[in-house]
């Protein structure tokens with residue numbers, strides 16, 4: 001375990017919340033390598049390469065970068081609003097322009113053999129690029145609007161694409177033949193995840209559709225659509241045990257792909273959408289990007305444990321009758337980092353068990369920030385309300401708790417009422 005941590009270019013211990021800061025604009029794309037290194041694509045025209053906490057900036061694009069992928073551990077490919085694709089040598093930071101589309105490039109996929117990059121473009125085509133540069137790029141045409149997402153089959157012979165025209169199509173890579181339409185969602189498809197061994201394909205769309213289809217015959221395996229839209233990002237761990245879905249309202253849902261049930265659902269941005277999502281190779285963290293000039297990485301272990309915490313199964317989505325607003329607030333906004341139990345199971349934040357009347361920073365054994373230790377707050381209905389009315393970064397400037405506000409007074413009141421009971425039990 002220790003060895004794995006040493007070898008991995010980890011930026012923080014697995015299972016901890018961390019932030020990658022340095023971009024001068026929102027984060028639109030995230031990629032992870034097998035070893036856990038991270039690439040971030042940003043509105044600031046650059047790609048960040050994060051190995052040991054410090055970024056290396058890959059500069060070359062003339063506009064926002066929307067997508068980035070690793071090619072092994074030492075090379076990468078990126079594309080964006082300048083229509084261009086760049087190939088990067090991660091050791092030197094040098095970039096080479098592979099070529100360009102006639103419109104923005106929204107996403108990229110690398111063939112399993114690492115030889116070919118597929119690009120989804122708003123010019124309506126899918127580009128196929130020879131990484132070695134020996135053959136000219138090819139463009140697959142047929143979609144009636146911009147292409148947003150592409151995914152290779154495991155043998156690299158075929159490619160799925162999702163488009164703003166609402167359709168999901170299949171192509172033969174070798175000769176570019178269109179093999180047909182797999183599904184028509186009506187509304188534009190933004191993102192795809194393919195898992196051939198499991199026989200499924202997941203897509204997310206503008207209307208909020210989050211559907212799982214059978215690869216064999218295109219029939220629906222599960223419909224996980226919630227009332228939030230659009231779906232902007234999807235990612236899975238390498239084994240595809242867990243699917244993360246990010247939406248325009250800033251929520252991330254984690255779905256167990258064995259049962260197609262929600263594991264947890266949490267609010268992951270202060271404001272705005274989740275544009276970029278990736279899961280760490282060991283499945284312990286979800287990296288997310290949005291309007292903030294930073295990438296946030298959320299611990300998943302906490303999320304999994306959280307499901308077992310309240311009223312047995314499916315705590316947060318058990319239906320509005322069964323789940324009070326206060327409980328829903330807690331599950332979505334706090335449970336990923338806090339338990340309500342005395343056992344002190346490790347999370348990013350301290351257990352909130354017996355919170356009312358606690359002097360801030362006084363739970364034994366938890367490593368608080370200096371700021372919280374020095375504050376003279378005692379937690380009660382009023383101070384908890386203030387914490388999320390103003391936001392932790394304002395109320396206790398310098399705290400380790402990430403910025404987060406709950407703007408609705410009733411939501412805060414409901415949360416406080418829920419906590420008052422739930423932190424007393426056991």
Ligand code: HEC
Pocket residue numbers: 017329330333334335336337338348349350355358359360361362363367368369371372379384388398399400401402
């Ligand atoms: C991403 C993780 C994260 C989320 C989400 C989060 N917290 Fe925290 N919380 C922390 C951390 C870390 C600390 C410790 C802060 C410090 O030491 O400065 C903390 C501290 C606290 C404290 C002070 C506890 C003490 O012992 O003094 C309270 C109260 C609290 N959080 C409540 C909440 C509530 C309620 C929510 C949901 C609305 C929430 N937190 C969401 C990470 C989080």
